[in-house]
Amino acid sequence: MKQKKIIVCDAIHEKGFAILRAEKDIEVIDAVRLPKDELLKIIGESDVAITRSSTDVDEKFLNAATNLKAIVRAGVGVDNVDQDGCSRRGIIAMNVPTANTIAAVELTMAHLLGCARSFTNANNHLKIDRVWNREKWYGVELCAKRLGVIGFGNIGSRVAIRAKAFGMEVVAYDPYISASKVTDLGMTYTENFNDILSCDFITIHTPKNKETINIISHDEIAKMKDGVRLINCARGGLYNEDALVEGIKSGKIAFAGIDVFSKEPATNHPLLDLEHICVTPHLGANTLESQEKIAIQAAENAISAARGISYPNALNLPIKAEDIPAFVEPYLELVQKMGFLAAQLNRSAIKSIKLELEGEIGGYAKSLLTFGIVGSLKEANENKINYVNAEFVAKEKNIESKFEVAASSSGYKNKVTLVLTTEKDVVSISGTVFGEDEQRIVGINGFKFDFKPKGKMIIFKNNDVPGVIAHIATILAKEGINIADFRLGRGAHQFAMAVILVDTDIDKKIIAELTKLESCVWVEYAVL
Ligand SMILES: NC(=O)C1=CN([C@@H]2O[C@H](COP(=O)(O)OP(=O)(O)OC[C@H]3O[C@@H](n4cnc5c(N)ncnc54)[C@H](O)[C@@H]3O)[C@@H](O)[C@H]2O)C=CC1
Numbered sequence: 001m002k003q004k005k006i007i008v009c010d011a012i013h014e015k016g017f018a019i020l021r022a023e024k025d026i027e028v029i030d031a032v033r034l035p036k037d038e039l040l041k042i043i044g045e046s047d048v049a050i051t052r053s054s055t056d057v058d059e060k061f062l063n064a065a066t067n068l069k070a071i072v073r074a075g076v077g078v079d080n081v082d083q084d085g086c087s088r089r090g091i092i093a094m095n096v097p098t099a100n101t102i103a104a105v106e107l108t109m110a111h112l113l114g115c116a117r118s119f120t121n122a123n124n125h126l127k128i129d130r131v132w133n134r135e136k137w138y139g140v141e142l143c144a145k146r147l148g149v150i151g152f153g154n155i156g157s158r159v160a161i162r163a164k165a166f167g168m169e170v171v172a173y174d175p176y177i178s179a180s181k182v183t184d185l186g187m188t189y190t191e192n193f194n195d196i197l198s199c200d201f202i203t204i205h206t207p208k209n210k211e212t213i214n215i216i217s218h219d220e221i222a223k224m225k226d227g228v229r230l231i232n233c234a235r236g237g238l239y240n241e242d243a244l245v246e247g248i249k250s251g252k253i254a255f256a257g258i259d260v261f262s263k264e265p266a267t268n269h270p271l272l273d274l275e276h277i278c279v280t281p282h283l284g285a286n287t288l289e290s291q292e293k294i295a296i297q298a299a300e301n302a303i304s305a306a307r308g309i310s311y312p313n314a315l316n317l318p319i320k321a322e323d324i325p326a327f328v329e330p331y332l333e334l335v336q337k338m339g340f341l342a343a344q345l346n347r348s349a350i351k352s353i354k355l356e357l358e359g360e361i362g363g364y365a366k367s368l369l370t371f372g373i374v375g376s377l378k379e380a381n382e383n384k385i386n387y388v389n390a391e392f393v394a395k396e397k398n399i400e401s402k403f404e405v406a407a408s409s410s411g412y413k414n415k416v417t418l419v420l421t422t423e424k425d426v427v428s429i430s431g432t433v434f435g436e437d438e439q440r441i442v443g444i445n446g447f448k449f450d451f452k453p454k455g456k457m458i459i460f461k462n463n464d465v466p467g468v469i470a471h472i473a474t475i476l477a478k479e480g481i482n483i484a485d486f487r488l489g490r491g492a493h494q495f496a497m498a499v500i501l502v503d504t505d506i507d508k509k510i511i512a513e514l515t516k517l518e519s520c521v522w523v524e525y526a527v528l
């Protein structure tokens with residue numbers, strides 16, 4: 001029997017190795033101590049790789065991994081795994097989502113206490129400098145202080161519960177959960193990010209993605225209380241690191257507790273030169289218990305994948321290609337993009353996802369719905385949602401998912417409408433495919449359009465009065481934003497909607513300016 005090769009690229013608990021070595025059909029390659037350029041020379045032999053945050057699964061890695069079938073990220077965050085690159089090469093990317101939750105929660109609590117009492121500094125002062133100075137290290141109490149929690153998932157919610165036990169008042173910001181998940185715990189849920197910025201302590205527990213990178217930067221720090229204390233045990237770069245350095249140097253930030261850096265290992269980072277900070281070298285998951293659990297799960301999942309039996313927590317497993325005729329394929333991609341767009345236009349806890357299908361495409365409603373769910377939930381659940389678990393995750397979150405098939409009545413041969421209902425609003429997006437693969441969005445909330453689902457776009461709903469286009473164009477021109485395309489949809493009533501495709505990223509300030517226009521009903525920025 002030919003053995004399958006599983007390569008372990010980063011340190012995992014010995015129990016994981018023991019599980020791998022016990023299987024006769026598995027050959028284990030221990031590459032833990034191998035320099036990363038050497039790893040690339042041997043990765044080509046392996047069927048499955050187990051990695052942690054020290055190995056970037058990037059273009060270089062994937063180009064060298066010519067025989068790889070699956071990669072198991074032994075942890076939660078998959079921001080260092082190029083999932084699209086994996087999909088393009090047919091490599092299944094998996095993670096181990098909850099085994100290190102408690103470890104990360106408890107390190108966050110340590111940083112929270114460290115931020116309050118500076119005991120890491122006092123420790124260094126006494127042990128290294130041999131100075132007994134009880135006056136320099138006055139702290140503050142957690143009790144009766146406000147803690148802002150950004151991201152109320154597995155880790156954020158547990159940090160909040162522990163902080164509450166310390167007598168803290170917790171305010172949570174997470175647009176992708178139901179408010180009751182927070183309020184049922186006797187905490188405050190907010191949709192207004194400024195409520196977080198006004199807290200005494202702030203901690204972040206979101207994935208790292210385009211929406212969360214720099215979620216706290218210079219402007220946000222400027223709005224904070226003097227003497228605020230900030231913790232980041234999620235990912236480097238969620239707090240802009242230059243802004244952190246500036247804020248700590250100026251004294252605006254009294255103390256920071258930082259476990260993660262934009263570029264790791266971070267042995268020469270300007271944050272390390274500052275006094276009012278406690279840093280740890282990405283230790284969030286490093287407890288014996290967590291590493292044992294992760295290693296066991298990672299090893300078991302890697303074995304299943306090597307044998308082709310199952311791909312637990314697969315992030316990118318596609319629906320069986322042979323069951324899908326060629327004309328349906330672009331619709332799968334289109335529906336996923338429509339879900340992703342709808343979720344960006346309607347950011348709130350999702351209640352239901354419905355597909356309305358016209359034409360022959362109706363015969364593939366179930367597969368299309370899976371892709372629609374993945375698209376709709378991707379933004380808030382990027383670590384967890386995949387084609388395999390989409391329905392299950394939706395059910396677990398009490399999200400109703402359904403479809404309706406009707407005879408073609410709109411004049412299109414095939415048309416799909418995705419209706420996303422959240423606690424805040426209902427957004428419907430219609431799409432079709434022209435020719436073999438010309439995907440088009442043909443409607444948003446009943447307004448007719450015809451544009452490609454691709455790129456950076458501002459969606460602007462307004463009162464249908466003269467001068468609106470000129471006002472928008474003036475604001476964008478002032479900011480040096482080039483308009484690539486401007487599509488207008490007019491409704492039967494007094495409203496109109498514009499889709500403005502732009503060449504460069506749009507920051508929050510521009511959206512805020514557009515919101516202030518008298519004609520504006522709502523405006524959102526989305527990227528597909
Ligand atoms: N320091 C370390 O060693 C560790 C770090 N982590 C990091 O912690 C992160 C969170 O982990 P979990 O809690 O297990 O993930 P999770 O998926 O359970 O929770 C993430 C939460 O963030 C929310 N979220 C997404 N986008 C948001 C936004 N723009 N604003 C506010 N909330 C948003 C989601 O709705 C979700 O509730 C991981 O993505 C990982 O990067 C995780 C484990 C260990």
Ligand SMILES: O=C(O)CCC(=O)C(=O)O
Pocket residue numbers: 052053054074075076077078100282284285
């Ligand atoms: O890989 C590690 O050890 C860090 C864990 C982590 O950051 C994660 O699980 O997201």
